[in-house]
Amino acid sequence: MRTSIATVSLSGSLTEKLTAASRAGFDGVEIFENDLLASPLTPEEIRRRCADLGLTVDLYQPMRDIEAVPAEEFARNLRRARHKFELMRRLGADTVLVCSSVHPLAVDDDALAGYHLRQLADLAQDFGVRVAYEALAWGRHVSTYDHAWRIVEAADHPALGTCLDSFHILSRGSDPKGIEDIPGEKIFFLQLADAPLLAMDVLQWSRHYRCFPGQGGFDVADLVRRVLHTGYDGPLSLEVFNDVFRQAEAGPTAVDAHRSLLVLQEAVGVATPPVPVVPTGVAFAELVTPDAEPVSALLGALGFTRTARHRSKPVDLWQQGEARVLVNTAGAARRDGTGLAAIGLESPDPAAAARRAEALLAPVLPRRRALEDAALDAVAAPDGTELFFCASPGDSASIGQGDAPVRPEPPDWRADFADVGHEAGTPGVTRIDHLALVQPWHHFDEATLFHRSVLGLHAQESVDVADPYGLMRSRAVTNADGSVRIALSVGAAPTDDTVHAQHIALATDDVVAAARRFRAAGGRLLPIAANYYDDLAARYEFADGELDTYRELGILYDRDAHGEFRHCYTVTVGRVFFELVQRDGYRGYGAPNAPVRLAAQHAGRPVR
Template identity: 50%
Template sequence: MRTSIATVCLSGTLEEKIHACAEAGFDGIEIFEQDLLVSPRSPEQIRMLADELGLSLDLYQPFRDFEGVTEDLLEANLYRAEAKFKLMNLLGIGTVLLCTNVATATIDDDELAAAQLQRLADLAARYSVRIAYEALAWGKYVNDFEHAWRIADLVDRPNFGTCLDSFHILSRNWDPSGIEKIPAEKIFFVQLADAPRMSMDVLSWSRHHRVFPGEGDFALAQFMGHLVRAGYNGPVSLEIFNDIFRQTDEKRTAVDAMRSLIWLEEQTHLHLQDTEGPGFSYPMELATLPKVDDPTGFNFTEVKAEHTGAVQELLYQLGFGYAGRHRTKPVQLWTQGQARVVINEQQARNLEPSIAALGFDVENPVVAASRAVQLKAQPVPRQSQADEEVLQAVSAPDSTEVFLCEASADGTAAWTREFTPESGAPEHAAGDPTAELITRVDHVNLSQPWQHYDEAVLFYESTLSLARQPSTEVPSPLGLVRSQVMRTEDRGIRLALNVAPMALEHPTAASSYPAHVAFACTDLIAVARRALARGLDFLPVPANYYADLQARFRLDEQLLDTLQRYNLLYDRDEDGEFLHFYTATVGNVFFEVVERRGGYDGYGAPNTPVRLAAQYERSRREQD
């Protein structure tokens, strides 16, 4: 599959965008007219730069508001078009994108439109230019791709065809199967965009909320399937209008864009394999990635900090036992059941406690790492001694290190042999092996920078096959927090990605949205009693919460009293019950303990505003 991207997707100057696209591995680019107009480089210099970097210039766009006009306006439009065709010859671009008329059309007549477009095509032919006619979803008279194709068919010129844009088709819920009725040689260009489903006018939706494939809700693999079956074999290009992408580093955005096309190429192949059978054959060749099974569980979580005493105390209070110190590194291991927490002090000068790494159990770590690297993930360099486990790791968009660990049938991890108890163990080192109430990691919640949230969703979806669940928004004292849960089908991995409000200049913002690890247990009340006896500082829950809880659920008075005494939270649905509590925050991390009863599958979402408000209040007091 030949890849391309419109320069409008990226921030920076045209030159910076071209370099970023080349470094990300694209085959070609579309030149967005505004990017060229503000560039100090001549068209010839832009063409030379692209040649030097191995990029083809696939499309010049957009040319707007041509057809369905009066004769006087048509003459002016032809004059304008000829100037663009001359410019395209200087750039070495052979195809121009012509959008259906939005602003100046006054005559709703397909025959007239086709006749006027014939004159444009004949003029373009003198400059060896092809015209790709695209139906804008908000076009005045032509706003669907099949209507645009009927007009293109009436034009009947070899250099006049159509451009298909997934956003304009899928945003209006047009049936994309009609693509297969268009002759492949008349599909001159294809542009892709994903988007979240939203209730708003389509123009605003298009101009501000497009995202890369895999980051929205459109069925793009099925869309691509229709293109492949139609016989299309030209560039597959990204055209993304997104306010955030235009503000972030162009190199990083280009990598995210390329990852989305690599992922979509694989998804299209799998879709066609399901619908056509394994022996399907079409002109467009679709590459695949190394196949890996879903991760089966969390192997470990890692907290990094310069001073780790507070984290050690929290783990001790929750019943974790000290399993030893690494024999060559300033790293500790704490365990309870199948839950492992690594405390890392290396290269942590001035670093407050924070989640630095997550380990995932996978069937074949080397293959899983190879897949991640092919999806543009950056490998994490790691020094190992000759007798130490070689662990595969890549960096997530928020810089969390993702370790791909070999799953073992008995739940052990080979790397733990590198940790040995020592005489200089921490003060709170003794666990309670007779009462391992915590069994495993239930879920991890990571706070994401607002500008890289969509990138993070695609990263975990493509590299680890975590499926997106419907996103939710919960109120906090500083605004709405958007939460996106990613998980495996069997719920062995549950990863929540949270985007905090853009209030980073607020003095309490950083400490009000820390990340956390949630541990599953068999008896939450017993864990709370033990933790209280060991001095745990629970996150306080206001009395108003318990009054409302009783009004909603009519709990047994003894249970309600117990919940309030230990600052425990409660939720219930038709499938079961959920009990949980939070520790105080240390640096940028805190812990949660949860007990799922019956088939409860959620995360206590109604309780999240209580937690956010309590964390904000505590942080505010500490600032005073």
């Protein structure tokens, strides 16, 4: 299907918005009146600019407070409309959005509303324009889509139809089933937006918190299915009012927007991108650092051993159990010191995973590699983290068996590393439990959609965590068995980049023993305030001496319906710290303890 986006959904000048929409792959745009009024370009120049970019002008909007008003007011409205229809002819737009009236003098009279809309449609028809009437969720007398349709149906004019807007319909809790009773040819336009489920004034909700489909809590796909069932053949268009999007760079926002429509089309069965290939495990986490010594000391204290060196790059492989960390000193120019730059994801079909990513606008990253290096595909997550698709252990043995088509054996990334003669010792750490990635403040919703759609991971409920200087949002994405867990978070403020570092959580069967070994090896654990343990004593009963041990080592504790969770943290090196976690049936991430951890990190100074 054709895709479109309202210019109000993006930041920047009108020219910047049009360029971003075109580069992201949209077919058309809705021109928001304020964007046109502020543009130095004439309507003819905007029309030519759109044509050069391969964009159609699908809608001009909005026209407000038209219907069911006093006669003198309506006469002024027709005069205004005549000017706008002439402008639309110059612009090359053939459909105008008319919102249900919020005028203080508007009356509750459907017959009058229909009469006024019919007169408006008569005038519009003279200019080759169609009128799409939309019910605002906060309209003075018309606030539901079925009410707006009844007025349009009664007015019975070929140039008058309705515009359906998913936010206005779903925010009011209206049943979209009735959409199927509207003839498809009378649905002149479809606008789409999602939103988080909030209890607040619907106008403020609409103006500030809309998001792209798949990023909120509305069932946008069900609504679209019902619209398509009517025979509607117009574009799927995004109209999203969001404070963050309107401050973020237009290009990435437009890509995220178009990705949301690709995923939506897949959900409703009108597009068939490559199917998701859900990762089955974490192959490695890669740290880039200008100075390997502090990282090596930290990994050594945690029980890791440097087991291999890349054959052509300054990259070391550190391993303990099934947990593997790469230390890359090629990024010596990193301004902020050590950082988590890449994640290797084990995949049953790396090539198919890469095709899925590319189809959903996450292009495969170019890589410099020697001829003998494994040809691994990598894509960039919204925060810049590189995601490598690696063959799952043992997958090559099944390639070409049975009736399945034979495909080339996927490369093994570990073949790029030469053994340095150090065997990994008895592991205290068994594997990487999860990875925590702090997102730039304007990429949080985009990151959730990316990991869900591109990687096929399941998104858990969003959690708000109290930080000493604000509120931090966090949302985990995971595969079915929990072998891949990624916690996405965003800091308390756009400029807060000092404490909210990325971190790697390491699974252990005995966190107390692991913490003691780490400390005995010279490692520094994050100290936790004594008040925290006083509160634990009030909330839970522990065995004799157990709480004293936790207090001594800085171990935090939590329970859920499934079991217990014990965890502790190292100090931060550059932009990274490690967490030791012991899960005994527990399914969460220790969110109740996050404010305590954040306060402790604010109180300390990261080691550079």
